[in-house]
Structures are given as structure tokens and as C-alpha cells.
Amino acid sequence: MAEFQRVILVHYHEIGLKGHNRSIFEKRLLRNLEALLSAYPLVTIHRIAGRLCVFLREGTERDVALACADAIVGVPGVARVSCGFKCERDLAQMGEAALLALSEAGEFASFKVHARRNHTDFPVDSMQMNREVGAILCAAHPDKRVIMKNPDVTVGVEVVQSAAYVYARSVRGIGGLPVGSSGRVACLLSSGIDSPVALWRMARRGAVPVGVHFSGRPQTSDASEYLVDDIARVLEKTGCIGRVYVVPFGDCQREISLLAPPSLRIILYRRLMFRVAERIAARERAGALVTGESLGQVASQTLENIRATDAAVSMPVFRPLIGNDKLEIIEQAQELGTFEISSMDAPDCCTLFMPRSPETHARIEDVEAAEAALPVERWVAELAAAAEPHDYACPAYKPPREPKGE
Numbered sequence: 001m002a003e004f005q006r007v008i009l010v011h012y013h014e015i016g017l018k019g020h021n022r023s024i025f026e027k028r029l030l031r032n033l034e035a036l037l038s039a040y041p042l043v044t045i046h047r048i049a050g051r052l053c054v055f056l057r058e059g060t061e062r063d064v065a066l067a068c069a070d071a072i073v074g075v076p077g078v079a080r081v082s083c084g085f086k087c088e089r090d091l092a093q094m095g096e097a098a099l100l101a102l103s104e105a106g107e108f109a110s111f112k113v114h115a116r117r118n119h120t121d122f123p124v125d126s127m128q129m130n131r132e133v134g135a136i137l138c139a140a141h142p143d144k145r146v147i148m149k150n151p152d153v154t155v156g157v158e159v160v161q162s163a164a165y166v167y168a169r170s171v172r173g174i175g176g177l178p179v180g181s182s183g184r185v186a187c188l189l190s191s192g193i194d195s196p197v198a199l200w201r202m203a204r205r206g207a208v209p210v211g212v213h214f215s216g217r218p219q220t221s222d223a224s225e226y227l228v229d230d231i232a233r234v235l236e237k238t239g240c241i242g243r244v245y246v247v248p249f250g251d252c253q254r255e256i257s258l259l260a261p262p263s264l265r266i267i268l269y270r271r272l273m274f275r276v277a278e279r280i281a282a283r284e285r286a287g288a289l290v291t292g293e294s295l296g297q298v299a300s301q302t303l304e305n306i307r308a309t310d311a312a313v314s315m316p317v318f319r320p321l322i323g324n325d326k327l328e329i330i331e332q333a334q335e336l337g338t339f340e341i342s343s344m345d346a347p348d349c350c351t352l353f354m355p356r357s358p359e360t361h362a363r364i365e366d367v368e369a370a371e372a373a374l375p376v377e378r379w380v381a382e383l384a385a386a387a388e389p390h391d392y393a394c395p396a397y398k399p400p401r402e403p404k405g406e
């Protein structure tokens with residue numbers, strides 16, 4: 001059998017809907033993939049006929065190609081990933097490539113051929129390509145059924161310019177938009193289950209997330225920081241996080257716990273966190289804050305308390321999980337690969353100095369009165385200055401020029 005060059009076709013439906021922005025999005029996705037796939041034996045990635053095509057080096061093994069395809073599936077902006085071969089615009093060659101692709105597609109009982117030609121200078125039309133390639137496959141697989149509706153495998157055959165691309169193994173990607181096509185956001189990132197999912201959802205909508213983690217240090221250990229680092233390493237694999245700022249928050253929390261009424265403590269901690277995050281967001285030129293809150297989940301996530309925390313900042317605060325049940329969030333954390341890390345116990349600033357009965361319906365006036373006794377402005381400046389940046393490999397992220405430009 002002939003040796004064909006292995007290719008991976010990357011489809012991106014949603015980008016197709018975006019009119020003029022299309023080429024910007026395509027370029028962004030292309031650059032993201034180039035950087036994320038640097039460990040694989042690629043020759044190049046090109047745009048062809050409304051997709052990206054990843055060309056693998058000659059002699060690349062099947063398992064390496066499959067691992068590369070798996071790495072692409074989770075990248076935001078990718079709607080579908082198909083593994084196959086490039087061959088000549090010749091029906092016998094296409095048939096041979098289709099046989100090979102089908103032999104690598106796993107178990108199946110039924111199939112069909114779906115052919116397209118992008119240029120009518122290829123004399124055979126798509127119906128005839130379907131029939132001819134189909135006949136070659138049927139001859140080799142007399143025991144398999146050809147069906148048009150929901151077959152186990154669809155063999156794609158696409159004639160584009162001077163070549164043909166043939167594939168059989170095709171899986172859905174996570175969709176969304178390429179990271180770096182929707183600006184930057186600052187995400188309050190704990191080591192809990194929710195906030196990594198919230199951050200990831202914003203990345204999937206094309207935002208570049210910068211995490212802000214409040215550690216209980218020096219009042220607690222730095223265990224939560226290690227978990228957040230592990231979480232960031234998971235998100236990094238698909239280019240979904242640029243940087244995480246770790247803010248040592250323990251001393252300020254201790255002071256709040258000594259100076260403020262116990263029932264308002266949590267809201268005061270959270271308002272301070274939001275302010276520090278907003279300061280860091282400004283430094284990073286991020287346009288919004290993001291949290292993992294979901295309505296009513298805990299005492300601080302009532303409508304009144306959400307309002308009382310939002311009132312501390314002027315940036316928009318996005319809560320991608322606001323309407324989700326915990327179980328849905330857990331499922332997504334499992335798919336994402338952060339659930340196990342988040343299930344490990346680490347004291348962070350939120351477990352520290354927790355009051356017995358937190359206020360669930362805080363009144364802004366009471367909160368502001370309690371805050372008036374605290375040196376909030378000084379704390380915000382000190383904490384933002386003390387924030388320690390940790391960088392991750394995100395093709396769409398560039399650090400701000402002056403790391404402490406305030």
C-alpha cells in the first residue's frame with residue numbers, strides 16, 4: 001500500500017459565522033495550535049477550504065497522530081477534529097487512502113462516504129466520487145453495510161486545489177472561540193471546584209484569563225497555591241491560562257476578623273478581594289472580573305451579597321456558573337480534568353477566620369459603615385503590589401510591560 005502523508009483536519013463552525021472577523025479568528029486559532037502542538041512532529045498548519053489542516057511529518061506513527069488529534073480536541077475554537085491522509089487527486093489513490101483511514105477508525109458495522117470538491121476543475125463530481133470510493137470500500141469490506149443515516153463511520157473525501165484529503169476518524173471538539181479573540185479577563189481563582197470551570201468557560205469564549213488567587217499565607221500554609229498551580233497546568237495544556245497572581249491575604253484577613261463585626265466578615269473579605277483583583281486587572285488591561293459563584297450555593301452567594309460585593313468595584317463581574325447546579329459544575333470539572341485536584345483539601349483564605357453565622361442579606365450601608373473603619377485603600381495597594389505572578393504557556397498572552405506599573 002502507498003504511504004500517504006498524515007493530516008489532521010480541524011473544523012471550526014462558529015468561526016464561520018463571524019463574517020469579517022473570520023480571518024482574524026482563523027489566524028488566532030492557527031497560532032494557538034502551532035504553539036500548543038510544538039511537541040508533535042508537524043510540518044506545518046495551513047488554512048484550506050474553511051478548515052485548518054495540520055500536516056504531519058512523513059513516517060509519523062498512527063499513535064502519535066492520534067495523540068496529536070487528542071491534544072487538538074480540547075482547544076477552544078475547535079468544533080471537530082478528523083484524522084486522515086493527504087493524497088493525489090486520483091480516484092484510485094483516494095480509494096486506497098480511504099481504505100487505510102477506515103482501517104484505523106476502530107470497530108464499525110456501517111459506513112458511508114461523504115465527498116466534496118472545492119474546485120470544479122476536478123472532473124468527477126461529488127456524487128460520482130461517493131460512488132467510486134464507496135465501491136472500493138465495499139469490495140474490501142463485503143460484511144459492512146452502507147447506510148446514509150447515522151452510519152458508525154463517515155469517510156470524508158475532500159478535493160481541495162491540487163490535492164485530496166481523506167479521513168474516517170472524526171471526533172467533536174469543545175467548540176467556542178480561539179483564546180485571544182475576545183480580550184482579557186481577571187478570574188478569581190481558588191483551588192475549589194467552581195472557579196477553574198468558570199475560568200475555562202471564559203477561555204472557551206475566546207477570552208485570555210489571568211488568574212488571581214488569594215492565599216491564606218502567612219496565616220496558613222501555601223498548600224492552596226500548589227493546588228492552584230496544578231489546576232493552571234491542566235488549563236495550560238489547551239492554552240487557557242496566561243498567568244496567575246498569588247496574593248498573600250492572610251494578614252489582612254486576620255485584621256478584618258479582629259476589627260469588623262463577625263457576620264460581615266465574609267463580605268468584607270470578598271470586597272477586598274474584588275478590589276485587589278480589579279487593581280490587578282487594570283494592570284493587565286483586563287476588561288472584567290470573573291468568579292465561580294452560583295446563585296444560592298453558599299451564604300455569600302445570595303442576591304444581596306452578590307450586590308454588596310459588586311458594589312466595591314466598577315468593572316463588570318462575570319459569573320459564568322450563576323445558573324448551574326453543583327452537579328453540572330462537577331461534571332464539567334471532571335471533563336476538564338481539574339476535579340480531582342480541586343477535591344483535595346487545602347486551607348485557603350476562605351476557610352480561615354470563618355464566622356459562625358455569616359450575614360446572608362447584607363445591607364450596603366452596614367457594609368460600608370464597617371469598612372469605613374478599615375484602611376482599605378492602603379490594603380488594596382499593598383496586596384496588589386505583593387501579588388506574585390506565575391506564568392503559563394498561553395500563546396495568546398503577553399505580560400504587561402511594567403509588572404508593577406501603578
Ligand code: ATP
Nearest residue numbers: 188189190192193194195212213214291292293348
Ligand atoms: P470555588 O469552588 O470556586 O472555590 P466555592 O463554591 O467554594 O467556589 P466561595 O468559596 O464562596 O465558593 O467562592 C466564590 C468565588 O469567589 C469562587 O468561585 C472564586 O471565584 C472566588 N474565590 C473564593 N476564594 C478564593 C480565593 N482564595 N482566591 C481567589 N478567588 C477566590
Ligand code: MG
Nearest residue numbers: 190191192350
Ligand atoms: Mg471556595
